[in-house]
Amino acid sequence: MKIDLTKLTIKEAHEGLKNGGFTSVELTRAFLDRIKEKNPEIKAYISITEDMALKQAERADEMIKKGEMSVLTGIPCAIKDNIMIKGIKCTAGSQFLENYIATYNATVIEKLEKLGAVFLGKTNMDEFAMGSSCESSAFFPTKNPRDLERVPGGSSGGSAAAVAADLCVYALGTDTGGSIRQPASFCGIVGMKPTYGAVSRYGIIAYASSLDQVGPLTKNVSDAEIVFEAIRGLDKMDSTSTDLKKKNDLNKLRIGVPKEYFTKGLDKEVERAVKNAIEIFKNQGAEIVEIDLSHSEYALACYYIIAPAEASANLARFDGLRYGKSLEDEEGEIKDVYFKNRTSGFGKEVKKRIMLGTYTLSSGYYDAYYKKALKVRTLIKDDFLKAFEKVDVVLGPTSPCLPWKIGEKSDDPLSMYLADIYTVSVNLAGLPGISIPCGSSNGLPIGMQLIGNVFEEEKLLAIASLFEKNYDNK
């Protein structure tokens, strides 16, 4: 019986390539065919890089013949469109960059290329990574493969949808307030945000530099581990990156459950699925410990001051002079050019966040908002560090709600922001976090989030894997 090549995990595809069951070119063509068939409906991809993919696949097949293969050689993946691949259009989901060609490779791309990876294309995202649903993409919304009327989550919605719909074996995304974990939860796949600094941000179009991290979206936990190991590491081009790794005692299994996470606002079905997950851990001999993350309720407010503030600085570079959308000549001076290009190039949500950031950083408001938020950030981080004295991981829902219908939350930005309440604190504290499927409600996926201590990805992934093995996904 012919196997469906697009359904394989990284490990399975690697075995097939190694044993000569199929070539990387065959595997890549299978995905390109499936993308032609399914992507028009799902719209996971902004650009499909067919020529590059086939060239990379041929090169990978050479590497395999020579016996020089690694586990990621020849495996086709999708890359979020804020991660630069030299010579390929890179839009960050924005009209401002709709024709911008990246002039260098991000470090994560260099690393994957060296291993012989195959890039199928660039995936859709909320504009400049500001969003939780892919509805703020300047181009089109991506559909959730589990229910085409619903959002896939965001901002790495395109990457999540591509993995969930078998339009790639794995994908890279970025996560600033939950942008890998929440779409992974909404699409029923695995998504991981590493510890801040574990993966280089060089070549990533920045949103909020103290919060952004690149991470994998995959079909299972073991694939996430493979991709993470491939992209991590100290990079001299990113001075916030580091090689730090903690050696973990994998025999301990104390799961912290924050009492603050199970209050009103949490969907009953999500609560049911996550409580069931706790039972599964109990049956594996885990000690369940109730913990206090007493500043949880301030995390979202803290995030929505810090992230827009950093974004207002990061997006100041987009003036249309050296690259990007540049309107035709009109009367006026240089500053008029800035106003016209930025106003026409940025979408509503981006403009709102730039202005919010400008406001909270401006004279008269800086102390009351931004400086205060930096202090609250310390309180949130310390809550976690205190909890990790007693537990190995913290467990909770990834999102308080199920994937909503496209357009349903457009009029209420605050309600959309609330979808991130469990994920933002992880970025604020710089911790690693992973979302894994733990249930569903009428076919809509539900994800559980596990949060680890800094640089303890090994332990985090081991515990996530233990759950995955014992969770019946039928």
Place this chain on the structure above:
Amino acid sequence: MISEEEIRRIAKLSYLEIKDEEIDEMREKFSSILEYVKKLQELDVSSVLETANLSQSENVFREDIGEERDSEDLLKALPRRKDNYLEVKKILYNED
């Protein structure tokens, strides 16, 4: 609710234009987010240190030696190119 004057001031600082018909919607949406983030005022943080960044690393230093690179890719992206220069509008003028 935030005033029209304030919204226009912030837009100007951000180098963004807000059309007259967009002002009211922008004021409403902006105010609702500001109301929400004001929540942080409930906390007494007088004895708390700021977390400005999470970096575990030290500064990266290298020798001050340049690297030869081909600038054609960068020049190709210029919206208004003249030879190897970027053409821009007047930068010296009288402020009105």
